[in-house]
Amino acid sequence: GQQVMQIPQYQHVQEGEDFTTYCNSSTTLSNIQWYKQRPGGHPVFLIQLVKSGEVKKQKRLTFQFGEAKKNSSLHITATQTTDVGTYFCAVTSGTYKYIFGTGTRLKVLA
């Protein structure tokens, strides 16, 4: 079946440092979504990328979809303690069924 790996699995950063998580799929994707799950909470939709090479920004967050539509990245500039949580990518390969990546847990040290 489809596999979606995220690296790193964990990341601890000092507040103010940058953070990047990568999502890699074994198959070509129709689109990719990113979600954030705070500790004890549920996933919250951040963004969807559809086009090859697409780059979208949300304040300090930059999302990128690879040219081959098999990978994506989420970059956070100057992390804050409010960025703590687990970041998941979610993918669909044509069917209306979303498979979540393995997730990257971010801890921000004040």
Add this chain to the structure above:
Amino acid sequence: GAVVSQHPSRVICKSGTSVKIECRSLDFQATTMFWYRQFPKKSLMLMATSNEGSKATYEQGVEKDKFLINHASLTLSTLTVTSAHPEDSSFYICSGGIAGNEKLFFGSGTQLSVL
């Protein structure tokens, strides 16, 4: 944004009993409801996909007779864990989708503990 209400948020039950989890889409009609299971510090594992008025489609390895899913209306989907055992203890979370909108709206989750 769209809201999915999930109840109960936490349930503790004895081994062998059945537990029903409800998910309601409050301000939209969820044409599709996804049920996920999440172990501590792990990713969300898709269990099944259900469309209103039809049988759910289960993922490989998920027992359909153990995890009964009913999607009787566009605003309500239920997951019943039958004859629960300690290994069924987990965080169960639903998410609703709207036709034409690929964003998923998640319920707040149910932490099930089977003693």
